[in-house]
Amino acid sequence: MKKLDDYRLQFDGRDYLPIMIGGMGVDISATGLALAAARLGGIGHISDAMLPTVVDQERRTSFVRDKLQKYKFNVASADKSMVKFDLDALASATRLHVDSVMEAKKGDGMVFLNCMEKLTMNNPLGTLKTRLESAMDSGIDGITLSAGLHLGTFSLIKDHPRFHDVKLGIIVSSARALNLLLKKAARTQRLPDYIIVEGPLAGGHLGFGMDWADYDLKTIVADVVAFLAEKDLDIPVIAAGGVFTGTDAVEYMELGCSGVQCATRFTITRECGLPGPVKQEYVKAVEEDIVVNMISPTGYPMRMLQQSPAIGSGIRPNCEAYGYLLDKNGHCDYIDAYNAVVAQNPKEVKVLDKTCLCTAMRRFKVWTCGHYTYRLKDTANLLADGTYEQPPAEHVLRDYLYSTDHQVHRPPLKAHIV
């Protein structure tokens, strides 16, 4: 019977474990998680979402405070068009973070950066270019372009000295989106090095509408594999979204994939950046708790636990400090939703339509999760005090590699565990 460890993912003739740990912002796929994947010979992701605040917390820098200080006068205004990111500060924050991750990296694997196009930051092209080029300056092994079509992204960074050496991948949810990207990428004499095909059961934002349940990852993967064969293109395909067991992974390898990208099973590991009590919420969740809604101001559906504290909260837009979702005109849908509620009833501000995603993600108040989060309780030991033990990332990764028959294994039971 085949297991995932029977396969290898190849880049430039080198073998890697055929498993990537997916990028999870903001700092959910934390440094330790990415480094664990690389140490074991696989591929881990850090996320570049809101790096200035992540770096502030790690290193006591003051990127967020400085930005807020500069634009404090504007806090009560609905017009956020002048609230801009200082590109030098953004570059410094990115370099500080990526430098420290790459310096700490050990083992034969790689660390990639997950970079979301929909973080438009009131200057979509300038901030995206800065984020990508600073990460390349700091020696990131690869970049996964996500949350958007990224039709202009290859051109944006084509003059960077590492453009042809950094691994560049894209997350798509259809062969059609891939076709568009490939046409644009061809103009830069460079194709992606890998393609992550993400289906509707993933965590975070979905590349589908609210009809997501009508789609199925296996069908999309088969489409993408056939499309690449037809074009005579040999680019590794990685399947993502709902790959919960090693056997699920093997099924995708048999369909022609070169690897899988997994996230949900790693959300409750010791190395994951979620706070401990939030990990307990994930592991305790039942199927009915997992919902897909439209409260993200990005306009994309997002999957989350319905207990997420941010749902219905009415905090004032925090764009002067954050502002990662401001479009190129300085607009974010949460600002409209908030102002409409305040105009109706300023005493009790409860915004149901949208959420202030920057603040909510930074404070771990939107509990975004994959569809199979309700199965996490099968993967962790229940302790005598009624909480679940956080499995080490290494255990989860090895379980993917060696398990068969759709089994999942908890870490070895210790004496104090019921």
Ligand SMILES: Cc1cc2nc3c(=O)[nH]c(=O)nc-3n(C[C@H](O)[C@H](O)[C@H](O)COP(=O)(O)O)c2cc1C
């Ligand atoms: C908590 C969480 C946060 C996520 N955040 C992001 C993100 O910031 N950017 C992104 O491209 N994908 C994000 N994802 C998607 C994952 O990277 C991954 O592709 C997908 O969830 C894999 O499916 P699985 O969770 O069923 O294993 C997130 C997933 C989870 C579970």
